[in-house]
Amino acid sequence: MTIESNISLKPYNTFGIDARAKYFTEITSADDFREILGDKNLSGEKKLILGGGSNMLLTKNYDGLVIRNCIPGIEITSEAEHHVIVKANAGVVWHQLVLWAIERNYGGIENLSLIPGFCGAAPMQNIGAYGVEIKDVFYELEAVDIHTGDLVKFGLADCEFGYRESVFKGKYKGQFLITSLSLRFVKLNSPHAFVQYRFKTDYGDIKETLGQMQAFDLSIKVVSDAVIKIRSLKLPDPDKIGNAGSFFKNPVISKEQFETLVAKYPVMPGYLQKDGSVKVPAGWLIEQCGWKGKVVGNTGSHATQALVLVNYGHATGNEIWQLALDIQQSVKEKFGIEILPEVNVV
Ligand code: FAD
Numbered sequence: 251m252t253i254e255s256n257i258s259l260k261p262y263n264t265f266g267i268d269a270r271a272k273y274f275t276e277i278t279s280a281d282d283f284r285e286i287l288g289d290k291n292l293s294g295e296k297k298l299i300l301g302g303g304s305n306m307l308l309t310k311n312y313d314g315l316v317i318r319n320c321i322p323g324i325e326i327t328s329e330a331e332h333h334v335i336v337k338a339n340a341g342v343v344w345h346q347l348v349l350w351a352i353e354r355n356y357g358g359i360e361n362l363s364l365i366p367g368f369c370g371a372a373p374m375q376n377i378g379a380y381g382v383e384i385k386d387v388f389y390e391l392e393a394v395d396i397h398t399g400d401l402v403k404f405g406l407a408d409c410e411f412g413y414r415e416s417v418f419k420g421k422y423k424g425q426f427l428i429t430s431l432s433l434r435f436v437k438l439n440s441p442h443a444f445v446q447y448r449f450k451t452d453y454g455d456i457k458e459t460l461g462q463m464q465a466f467d468l469s470i471k472v473v474s475d476a477v478i479k480i481r482s483l484k485l486p487d488p489d490k491i492g493n494a495g496s497f498f499k500n501p502v503i504s505k506e507q508f509e510t511l512v513a514k515y516p517v518m519p520g521y522l523q524k525d526g527s528v529k530v531p532a533g534w535l536i537e538q539c540g541w542k543g544k545v546v547g548n549t550g551s552h553a554t555q556a557l558v559l560v561n562y563g564h565a566t567g568n569e570i571w572q573l574a575l576d577i578q579q580s581v582k583e584k585f586g587i588e589i590l591p592e593v594n595v596v
């Protein structure tokens with residue numbers, strides 16, 4: 251493990267922001283992290299944990315130590331007739347785990363195909379897409395307490411997962427380094443499990459896309475292919491244009507507020523939640539405020555998905571943050587709804 255000084259973080263965040271870190275290192279084991287915690291030259295430094303940098307907006311240089319969590323390895327830790335528990339270490343690229351599961355015909359995360367980032371960050375905001383969230387397949391995770399260096403296990407209830415939320419983004423923010431994630435998959439090569447398995451194809455355009463693909467026999471591979479097709483049409487590729495996916499979360503409002511708004515905006519979309527509240531697509535709200543496809547200096551709201559803010563090449567983190575604040579304010583003024591960032595602003 252080497253500690254580098256004054257490093258540009260541009261290659262390490264998908265917004266492509268050229269902020270610098272006072273110190274930077276990559277760890278490949280929990281012991282590397284403990285070594286840092288015990289190092290008297292580093293123990294006093296502020297610490298920022300980084301995975302793939304795909305859910306982060308860096309608004310300034312980081313005056314401390316950036317630790318890129320690259321712990322490698324995927325292993326099966328237990329296996330039954332129809333299920334398997336798979337442990338992926340924090341540095342495994344999430345989509346590589348999806349491909350690994352598809353190759354073995356293990357069902358559960360095919361709808362989460364092509365989400366950027368590393369496995370260690372996936373539970374941070376309970377990643378979700380196309381009707382599935384990581385909580386649906388979660389078994390446990392391991393994390394190192396940054397104060398004591400102890401390895402702690404978290405079960406499903408401990409993580410307090412919600413829509414784009416967990417304890418690690420909330421009450422334990424900055425207190426744990428997640429080292430591994432264990433998920434429970436269904437073995438679809440077992441005929442009994444295959445018959446029982448419910449492919450999740452109800453969300454958005456999945457069914458329509460499967461039809462276009464003429465994929466009439468469902469498998470995790472075809473569902474994954476459909477999700478990849480839909481995502482590739484809508485979401486800008488961070489390798490070509492800097493972005494961090496949805497910048498804001500979709501706001502959840504009361505049924506009363508939704509009904510009042512629908513009386514004024516009859517085509518306003520909304521999805522009824524189990525508790526009676528309504529989730530409104532922030533992309534629609536932003537588009538109605540005239541931001542979709544708008545270019546503001548080096549930044550803008552993307553032309554095919556208004557919820558995605560982009561860096562056209564030379565934006566600073568502050569420029570993107572200013573755009574986000576302006577969008578937030580205009581949505582508040584027009585609809586009386588506060589949209590909150592999904593992205594971690596540093
Ligand atoms: P980073 O951005 O590196 O970190 C995110 C946060 O987690 C930071 O606060 C960081 O400090 C913390 N962190 C990272 N690793 C650890 C660790 N090991 N231990 C403790 N803390 C840690 N998200 C979705 O939910 N659904 C989507 O459909 C989706 N689509 C996206 C599409 C695009 C094009 C992009 C760019 C992003 C998308 N995202 C989506 C957001 C993002 O990919 C996920 O949130 C992803 O899990 C972030 O992983 P990361 O490794 O890049 O995290």
Ligand code: EPU
Pocket residue numbers: 378379380381454484494495496497498499500519531532533534535537542554555556557592
């Ligand atoms: N919409 C618009 N204009 C837009 C974009 C969206 O009107 O420019 C409306 C449309 O009515 C559309 C609806 O919003 O039907 C939903 O759009 P989409 O299916 O693209 O999903 P989203 O709600 O914008 C969420 C997640 C994505 C996830 C997709 C698919 C959040 C904040 N975002 O987006 O996650 O991939 O659903 O499940 O929940 C991310 O978190 O970074 C992310 C990309």
